[in-house]
Amino acid sequence: MASANPISGSKELGSASAARTKASLAWGAVANIEDLREIAKKRVPRTFFEYVEAGSYDELTLRANRIALDALELRQRVMVDVSSRVQSTTIVGQPALLPVVLAPAGLTGAVYPNGEIHAARAAQSHGVPFCLSTMSVCSIEDVAAAVEKPFWFQLYLMKDRGFSRSLIERAHAAGCPTLVLTMDLHVEGQRTADVHNGLGIPPRLSLANILDIAMHLRWASGMLWSKEYTFGNLKDAIRNSGNLGILSEWVKQQFDPSFERHDVEWVRKLWPGQLIVKGILDPQDAEMAVAAGADAVLISNHGGRQLDGAPSTVKAFPGVRDAVGDRIELLFDSGIRSGLDVLKALALGARACFIGRAYLYGLGAGGEAGVRKALSLISEELDTGMALTGVTDVKAVPRDVIVQ
Template identity: 35%
Template sequence: MAEIIIDPKLPSIEHLKAKTKKRIPRFAYEYLSGGCNNEVNLRKNTAEIRDIELKPYYLRDYGGIDMKTELFGHTYDAPFGISPIGLQGLIWPRATEILAKAAHDHNLPFILSTVATADVETVAEITEGKAWFQLYHPAEKELRNKLIKRVDEAGYPVLVILSDVPTFGYRPKEIKNGLSIPPKLTIPNMLQIMANPNWALSTLLAGQPEFKTLKPYVPKGLNLKHLGLFMNKTFNGRMSEDRIKEIRDMWKGKIVMKGAASHEDIQKSIEIGLDGVIISNHGGRQLDAGQSTIAVVSDIIEEFKGKTKIMMDSGMRCGPDIASTLATGAEFAFLGRAPMYGVGAMGKKGGNQAISILKRELQQVMEQLCCERVEDLHKHLIKK
């Protein structure tokens, strides 16, 4: 287990976020931090978690806390993990590998995205076969089958099916910055790169970020324009019962559906035989008019607790947010932006810094509540 060591110069995720904003080009920062449309759901995700109140019990016997949490047969050292993010190498070179190693060192689950900048085999080696893989569904079954076979052969125990990208979110900041595929090297973007020489030099030395897992399937010699056309043609994120049933028949390990946001979809996932759901709205990047993730958890928890593993991502930025999420009924939490702010701010040391902050903050909340076990956090929820 990795030791919790926190650099006092950047002692919170907000400090890491502010440092990241200064250290990388604006187009990269806005890709990481932004949402869709007017970013209503992006803000609502965090704000509604922070509307939750928890009750401390100061005069009870207290024997100390234990954050260990069992999930799918593995006991993790804390009740949270690292969410998948595409194109992580845009934020900082080798960001995927940095976070995978930090998660493994802290005995936390790391979810690799299909469109991350490290491949399946590399992350499997870093995590000793303990990482999870998020499948962005290809349009063609042949490519889907090849990806699933590689993930299986690499030893991944959990397959995460992405369900909340039937269409690409409308993200004005990314459009203006030219970060739709293919990316555009506009004059403003070039000026931003020149203003961040550490990022520019590190990126130059590491090489242009690539979708490493997909590299074997991309025709050689494509320029950026044709690569964009290839990616748009190759992937179709719209899921269906039939597609999920086919994957269930192929995959012998655990399967989780990420992006669930309704009673109907969760019920169908149980009927198909999936093992869990991650309540998610893609970090507020897909449907601005949707519910916050914590609102969905609050709505579905009584009906589905015990029938399937209920996890959540989107909106959590600190240890108290994790505590509130778990108190509402979610059994595990995943965070994407918070760990990435660590890497953006501190490079190789940033994954450990972000995870250490989150663990220390969660520990302090549980000690303050006099809550000894993660599964007892719900007893501290103040219901309104």
């Protein structure tokens, strides 16, 4: 039996499974995302593993996301022909073989060497979009050179609008069809683990961090061949960009609290492709995103990493859906750890889900193969869930799949 882990928001295994994972889980025996998490925990230096795990402050919202998803009950239907089940869909008009997007995550290349490229390749082989973060280690150009299919780009709008414009132009030049504009990080929610581990601004390289890295030789030797060591997209923005401390300080100053609807309109005018506004929890904000020209809104609390005390996305979703769901595509994230979670989000009215930690655990566990494993697990779980709820197409999941 699995139960909610109050810290990670993921699931902990019962005693038999826990004993097995402690004794080192064989790759072939990986049964769920929690197994990938256990492997990643061993393979990724603690500083970066905890960076992935953490929520902000008391982690109330991080926990609320899981509690709310777990509380949704699925309506079992068995008197229905489910011999044909379709997972392929479109997300903002683009084809996807699974209603899932790999969410933008800063410093993915610190979880696994060249992590952004590994994740993008896994997404490509599974036919789902990969969204590269502004704060990635590998740059837009690094990823574009390493994959054949287009990927998406996530934008943090910087105070330096000239630089923001150049990021938009670079993403367009790289062939990205979709821009994800993140609205909920104009100030940064503090993550306690990052402060303790020295992953702040500027970063602190303590003896504990050095020992931690020394104990993860596989990770450290992979890092020797990494394409980048700082924020690849930003390194040209300032001189001395090889210095992570200076670069981090620049980034902190560049987050823009004045950012509002007119800036979304500004981005809309510059961006010729699909535009997704990320970080929406409130119906009024959703209305403003629609008015500014968004093609979709991503109902997200940043995986519980920003406003601690914000509602879970399960709780926030219906308000946004009722306000704008008839005019715009709705996307869901924060807390997804399985295909059954994806099914629940689709039943709420989402077109697709972004997943963050679920794939980052796979990445930390085994690079591209680990992310592919995470996607396979989610696809298989979704398929089983569909079969047992009488659902035959992810594009038409009825609301009453969730027990009212």
